[in-house]
Amino acid sequence: xxxxxxRRLLQAVPVxxxxxxxxxxxxxxxxxxxxxxxxxxxxxxxxxxxALEAQYNLDQPFFMQYLLYLKNVFTGDLGTTFSGRDVNxxxxxxxxVTLKLVLMAVVLEFFFAVVIGLISGLRxxxxxxxxxxxxxxxxxxxxxxxxxxxxxxxxxxxWGWAPVTVGRDTSWGAMFLPALVIALTIYVTGMRLMxxxxxxxxxxxxxRTAYAKGLTSRRIIPVHIARNSLIPVVTNTAASFGALIAxxxxxxxxxxxxxxxxxxxxxxxxxxxxxxxxxxTVLTLLYVIVNILVDLLYAVLDPRIRYV
Amino acid sequence: xxxxxxEHYVAPVDENEQIEVDAVRLGDRRSNLWLDAWxxxxxxxxxxxxxxxxxxxxxxxxxxxxxxxxxxxNDCALSLSNAGPEAGHPLGYTRQGCDVYSRVVWGARTSLxxxxxVVLITAVIGIPMGAIAGFFGGKVDSILSRIGDIFxxxxxxxxxxxxxxxxxxxxxxxxxxxxxxxFAWASLARIVRAEVLRIKNLEYVTASTAVGRSRFSTLVGHxxxxxxxxxxxxxxxxxxxxIVAEAALSFLGIGLNTSVMSWGNDISQAQVTIKTAPMALFxxxxxxxxxxLAFIMLGELIRDALDPKxxxxx
Numbered sequence: 001x002x003x004x005x006x007r008r009l010l011q012a013v014p015v016x017x018x019x020x021x022x023x024x025x026x027x028x029x030x031x032x033x034x035x036x037x038x039x040x041x042x043x044x045x046x047x048x049x050x051a052l053e054a055q056y057n058l059d060q061p062f063f064m065q066y067l068l069y070l071k072n073v074f075t076g077d078l079g080t081t082f083s084g085r086d087v088n089x090x091x092x093x094x095x096x097v098t099l100k101l102v103l104m105a106v107v108l109e110f111f112f113a114v115v116i117g118l119i120s121g122l123r124x125x126x127x128x129x130x131x132x133x134x135x136x137x138x139x140x141x142x143x144x145x146x147x148x149x150x151x152x153x154x155x156x157x158x159w160g161w162a163p164v165t166v167g168r169d170t171s172w173g174a175m176f177l178p179a180l181v182i183a184l185t186i187y188v189t190g191m192r193l194m195x196x197x198x199x200x201x202x203x204x205x206x207x208r209t210a211y212a213k214g215l216t217s218r219r220i221i222p223v224h225i226a227r228n229s230l231i232p233v234v235t236n237t238a239a240s241f242g243a244l245i246a247x248x249x250x251x252x253x254x255x256x257x258x259x260x261x262x263x264x265x266x267x268x269x270x271x272x273x274x275x276x277x278x279x280x281t282v283l284t285l286l287y288v289i290v291n292i293l294v295d296l297l298y299a300v301l302d303p304r305i306r307y308v
Numbered sequence: 309x310x311x312x313x314x315e316h317y318v319a320p321v322d323e324n325e326q327i328e329v330d331a332v333r334l335g336d337r338r339s340n341l342w343l344d345a346w347x348x349x350x351x352x353x354x355x356x357x358x359x360x361x362x363x364x365x366x367x368x369x370x371x372x373x374x375x376x377x378x379x380x381x382n383d384c385a386l387s388l389s390n391a392g393p394e395a396g397h398p399l400g401y402t403r404q405g406c407d408v409y410s411r412v413v414w415g416a417r418t419s420l421x422x423x424x425x426v427v428l429i430t431a432v433i434g435i436p437m438g439a440i441a442g443f444f445g446g447k448v449d450s451i452l453s454r455i456g457d458i459f460x461x462x463x464x465x466x467x468x469x470x471x472x473x474x475x476x477x478x479x480x481x482x483x484x485x486x487x488x489x490x491f492a493w494a495s496l497a498r499i500v501r502a503e504v505l506r507i508k509n510l511e512y513v514t515a516s517t518a519v520g521r522s523r524f525s526t527l528v529g530h531x532x533x534x535x536x537x538x539x540x541x542x543x544x545x546x547x548x549x550x551i552v553a554e555a556a557l558s559f560l561g562i563g564l565n566t567s568v569m570s571w572g573n574d575i576s577q578a579q580v581t582i583k584t585a586p587m588a589l590f591x592x593x594x595x596x597x598x599x600x601l602a603f604i605m606l607g608e609l610i611r612d613a614l615d616p617k618x619x620x621x622x
Binding site: 011014015018019022023026027137138140141142143144145146149150152153157243246247249250253254264265268269271273276277280283284287288291 | 454455457458459461462463465466467469470471473474476548552555556559560561562575579582583586589593596597600601604605608
C-alpha cells in the first residue's frame with residue numbers, strides 16, 4: 001500500500017511540472033508583449049505593469065522565468081488579483097463556498113444515479129427504463145448554461161420558488177437549485193453503471209440461490225443486488241467530484257455564487273487576464289490533487305488496484 | 309523419411325459433408341461487425357431522428373439561404389429591440405433588433421465548423437499519439453503517455469479559457485478550434501492506446517509481421533483500421549462536446565467576436581434580458597441543445613450497435 005502511494009505521488013511530479021509549464025508557456029511564449037496581453041483591452045497602468053513584470057521576472061530568459069514562477073507557485077505565492085488582493089486570501093474566502101456547492105451536487109448525483117439506475121435495472125426494457133434512458137440522454141446533452149438558464153427562468157423568475165441568484169447568502173438552501181442542475185446534467189454516467197451492474201447481478205448464481213432459499217425481493221434487492229452494484233457508482237462519483245472542483249466556473253457565474261469559479265468568471269468577463277491565469281493554475285492544481293486523492297481512495301476500496 | 313511421412317493420418321475427404329456445410333453458409337447472411345451494426349441501427353427509430361437533425365443542421369450550415377431569406381445582420385434596427393414575432397420574422401428580434409431566426413440559421417455554420425475542426429485536430433494529434441505509444445511500447449510509450457498525462461490533467465475548458473483570453477486580437481473559428489482541440493486530444497489518445505494494446509497481440513498482427521511486413525506498415529494496415537470502432541464513437545460525441553465548448557467560450561465573451569453569428573454569442577447577449585425577453589435566449593439555446601443531442605445520440609447509438617453484448621440484451 002505504501003509503495004503504491006509513493007509511486008502514485010512520484011507519477012504526479014511530472015504532471016505538476018508539465019501542467020504549470022504548459023499554462024506558463026501558453027501565456028508567455030505567445031507572440032507580442034505578454035504584459036500587454038495580460039491587460040486585454042485595458043490600458044495598462046504603469047504601477048501594475050511594474051508589479052506584473054516583477055512577478056513574472058520578465059528581465060530573465062524564458063526558462064529562468066518559468067523556474068522562478070514555479071518557485072512562487074510551490075511556495076504558495078500565487079500573486080495578486082487585479083484589484084490588488086492576495087490570491088491566497090481570495091482562495092481562503094471562496095474555496096469553502098465552491099466545496100459546499102460541489103459536495104451538494106455530488107451527493108445529489110449519487111442519489112439520482114443509485115435510485116434511477118436501480119429501478120431501471122430492475123425493470124429493464126419496461127416503460128420506466130426506456131423513459132429514464134431517453135431522459136438521461138437529454139439531460140446529458142443539455143449544455144450546463146442552458147440548464148442553468150432554464151432553472152433560473154422557471155424556478156427563479158416565473159414560479160418564484162428559489163432566489164434567482166445566490167449572492168451573499170451561501171446557505172445550503174440557497175445553493176440547492178444550482179447544485180440540483182449540476183447533478184441532473186452529470187448523473188447519467190453513474191446511472192448507467194448502476195443499471196448495467198444491476199442487470200448483470202440479477203442473473204448471477206447467488207441471486208438465484210437467494211430466491212431459491214425463499215428470500216423475498218425486499219431483502220434480495222437491497223442486500224444482494226444493490227450493494228454489489230454500488231462500487232462502480234462510488235468510483236464514478238469520486239471522479240466527478242474532481243472534475244467539478246475545476247468545472248463550476250459558468251454555474252457560479254450565472255448564479256453569482258461567490259466561489260472560486262465565480263472569481264475566474266468575473267476576471268474573464270472583465271478581461272483581467274493575469275487573474276485568469278492565476279486561477280486557472282490554482283484550479284488545475286486542485287484538480288490534479290483531487291484526482292490523486294481519488295486514486296488513493298480506489299486503492300483503499302479495491303485491493304486489486306494495488307498490485308497493478 | 310518417406311516411411312515416416314506415409315504414417316501420417318490423412319482424413320478421408322467426404323465431399324458431401326463439405327457441400328452441406330457450404331450450403332448452410334451460403335444461405336446465411338454475410339456477417340461482420342459493421343454489417344451487424346448497420347442492421348441494428350436501421351431498426352432503431354432514434355437513429356433516424358438523430359440522422360435527420362444532423363442532416364438539417366448540415367444543410368443549414370452549407371446553404372443557410374435555403375432556410376432564410378433575411379440577411380442575418382442587415383436589417384437590425386434598435387427600434388425593433390426584443391420585438392415579438394411577426395410575418396417573415398417567425399422568432400422575433402434580438403436585443404440589437406436583429407432577426408432571431410436568421411441568426412440561428414446562420415449560427416449553424418459556425419458551430420458545425422468549430423465542431424468538425426476540433427474533431428479533425430483531435431484525431432490528427434490523438435490517433436498517432438495513442439497508436440504509436442501502444443504499438444511500439446517501451447520508452448516511446450513512456451514518453452508519449454507522460455506527455456498525454458500532462459494534457460489530460462488540465463481540464464480542456466480551463467486551458468481554452470487561458471488561450472482565448474490571451475488571444476484577444478485573434479478570436480476566430482480557427483483559433484478557438486485549436487484552443488479546444490489542442491487539449492481535448494489526450495483522452496482520445498488514451499482510448500486508441502488501449503485499443504491498440506489489445507489488438508497488437510492478436511494472431512493476424514503476428515501473421516502480418518511473419519510474412520515480412522514492416523512494423524509500421526502492420527500498424528497502419530492492420531492494427532489501426534481494427535481499432536477505429538471506439539474512435540468513431542468518441543469523435544461523434546466529441547463533436548457535440550466541441551460545439552458546447554465553443555458556445556460556452558463565446559458565452560463568456562472570449563469565444564468568437566460578437567459580430568460572428570454563433571449560438572453562444574446570441575445566448576450571451578440575450579442572457580441580460582432573461583426576465584423581460586426570455587424567448588431571445590430560448591431559441592439559440594434550443595437549437596444548440598438539439599444539435600448537441602443529435603450528435604451525442606448518434607455516437608451512443610453507434611456504440612450500442614457495435615457492441616454485440618448490448619445488442620443481445622435488447
